[in-house]
Amino acid sequence: MxxxxxxxxxxxxxxxxxxxxxxxxxxxxxxxxxxxxxxxxxxxxxxxxxxxxxxxxxxxxxxxxxxxxxxxxxxxxxxxxxxxxxxxxxxxxxxxxxxxxxxxxxxxxxxxMNRIIEVDETLCYALVEPGVTYMQLKQYLEENNIPLWISFPSSGPVAGPMGNTLDRGVGYNRYGQHFENFCGLEVVLADGSVLRTGMGGVENSREWNVYRWGYGPWVDGLFSQSNFGVVTKMGIWLMPKPAVSRGFLCGWNDDDSMAKGMDVVRGLNLNKVIENGVLGHTMYYIAQTYRRSEIYTGHGAIPRDRVKQICNDIGLGIWGHISTLYGTEEQVEVNLKIAREAFATTGGQFAVQGDPGIEKTPFHHWNLNMTNEPTLTEFTIYNYKGGGGSSWLAPVVRCEGSEVLRQFNLMHGVLDEFGFDYIGGFLIGGRHAEQLTDILYDRNDAEEMDRAYRCYVKMVEELHKAGYGIYRTSTAFMNHLAETYGPAQRAFNQKLKRALDPNGVIAPGKSGINI
Known part of the structure; x- marks a missing residue:
């Protein structure tokens, strides 16, 4: 000691x-x-x-x-x-x-606490403890020849499903909206008492991890992005391994065409032709592949026309949408034909898994994530500038091309003002999208640290003024975000906190919640 x-x-x-x-x-x-x-x-x-x-x-x-x-x-x-x-x-x-x-x-x-307590192959779920990692669960499924797939976030090899789900993280296969695909929690409250939510309150229930609602108020959401209890068990739903999967990519070289593409994505998604999707800016791929000094040595943020030139120099447009289709061979072929024809109306460049040259695009990494192969490829973005600084921002936007373009331009403008490059893109949820954007900076540079902090705060303020809410943030900005959701929500959360944790011992400050 x-x-x-x-x-x-x-x-x-x-x-x-x-x-x-x-x-x-x-x-x-x-x-x-x-x-x-x-x-x-x-x-x-x-x-x-x-x-x-x-x-x-x-x-x-x-x-x-x-x-x-x-x-x-x-x-x-x-x-x-x-x-x-x-x-x-x-x-x-x-x-x-x-x-x-x-x-x-x-x-x-x-x-x-890293036990995989149960995996049910018939009903496609797992019951896990907090310390179980995605990779541990994947290896368990493979070692036991269980044909189920996991939806991984970008940090899949090292992160775990419980922490990611409770923070409402997002993954990439058809179960990519993780908070929509869990069922049943065991929670230890501040006084040491234990609550099992939903059907878990029924002694010897075998439906705890297959039916979410139970009887009376559904309380599971209270333990997401909160400090009302310590979750010690969670049921997560897993995807049956499909007979066939095939990915495709559609790219565009201007923002207006991207917006048209988003409208097509929405229609295909709501009609279940496609069930997942990433619409990424090519700078996010470039940041994984190059150091900033290799592509630009000027001051401030890289100008937009220079970004377009850099993307074109490596043979890519500035935007790309990637999806993977699942099903039988016949289903995949039909849906691929529908998707190809729909994207043709946007003027984008369409390519399918196996086409020459597609592996030299961002397609390969995303397709791996969409087909049960987690990677840490995305975290090479931390080599882009160096210095170990990273702050993610994740506003939500209606899945409409005009709104997506409006929000993108707003965020890009604030980043330009403070001298940071746009490194991000959109994860598609059907009726909504999350614009995940990373501000990268050198933690060894006091001036850049201060500028990054002010940039983040300004971004929160400008998004709020424009009517956009941010769904996830870091521990440095939780109070800033909580304020944007209004006094009624803050007061309600405080009442819950005082009732469930009157001494305020569980994670004070989490999501801006205190007694």
Whole structure:
């Protein structure tokens, strides 16, 4: 326990109380799984945010191995009023990583809870604990010859389905809207009591992970992007492996054609001709492939006409939509014909998996994600500028070409103002799309850090003025976003917080929620 001088304490907690809590936690989970040691806390202290890491410095960490241990740990936290920040795998890259929202919280690390409790091949679901990773689940399915596919996010090889789903992350196959494809939670509340949602409240129920609603109010959503409880089990729905899958790409070389393409995507999606899709700006692909200094050495953001030239120089348009079709050979052929004819009205360049040259486009990486092969290819964007700074912004927009173009131009304008390149694109949800955009900066450059912070805040403000809501953000900007959703929602969340966690010990500040 070297370096445990306990000079850095949770807010409002005495040295004696913190020492007593650490002792009680060690009795619950074992000495090696509790620490206030500065060096051992390093993995929980690193951030990619545009502000000092000290603002997110943890006071300690505790790693339980079971729901029962989580119950006991929470009783101690509530007793001494010590705030705890729960993580599953801690790989929430660009959104805050493993560090708490505010300094002085104790990280409740759930990575030891990594059991795949059940996989039902007939009804296509899995019941998992927080520490289970996507790759672990994929390997389990393969080792047991279970023909089910997983919807992975971009961080699939290292992240886990519980953390991603509870933060409403998005993936790439037909189950890509992850929060629409879970069923049943086990939750430990602040006082250590346990709630099983939906059908989980029925003793010996075998429908817990197949019917979401149960009886009475549906409460599962209360535990998403919130600090009302610690989720210790989750049912997730898996995709039956299709007989055939075939991807295609349609590209455009101007923004107006992209907007026409989005209207086509919406129609195909709502009619279930296509069931997934990524509409990406080619700069996102370029950022994965080149360092910025290799393509531009000027000051400020790369001008739009130069971006178009760079894209054309490597043989690509500036926008590309990628989908994968699933089904029988006959189904895929019919839907491919429908999609090809629909996209032809936009003037885009259409290519199908197997066509010459398509593997030299962004198609390959996305198609892997859409066909049960996770990669970390996207995270090479952190080499684009270097310096370890990343802040994702994710506003929602109606899936209409004119609105998509309006929101894109608004965001591009703010990025231009602050000298940052547009690195992003749209994930398609049918009636809506999420414009995921990453502000990249050098954390070693104080001026650039400050500029990135101000850029993010200005982006939130401008999107809010234009009537757009942001659905996900990092721990640095949670209060900013909460304010944009109005006082009624904030007051309602506060009432829930006070009722479920009256001492405010679970993740204070999460999503802007406090007692």
């Amino acid at each position: 070297a370096n445990e001088d306990l000079s850095f304490l949770p807010p409002g907690v005495s040295r004696e109380s913190f020492a007593a809590a650490l002792k009680e936690w060690r009795a619950i989970v074992g000495d090696e799984y509790v620490t206030a040691d500065v060096e051992r806390l390093a993995p929980y202290s690193k951030v990619m945010l545009p502000e000092p890491a000290e603002r997110h410095r943890p006071a300690g960490a505790v790693a339980p191995a079971s729901s029962e241990e989580v119950q006991a740990v929470m009783k101690v936290a509530d007793k001494y009023r010590i705030p705890v920040w729960m993580i599953s795998t801690g790989k929430n890259l660009g959104y805050g990583d493993a560090a708490p929202a505010t300094a002085g919280q104790v990280v409740l690390d759930l990575k030891r």
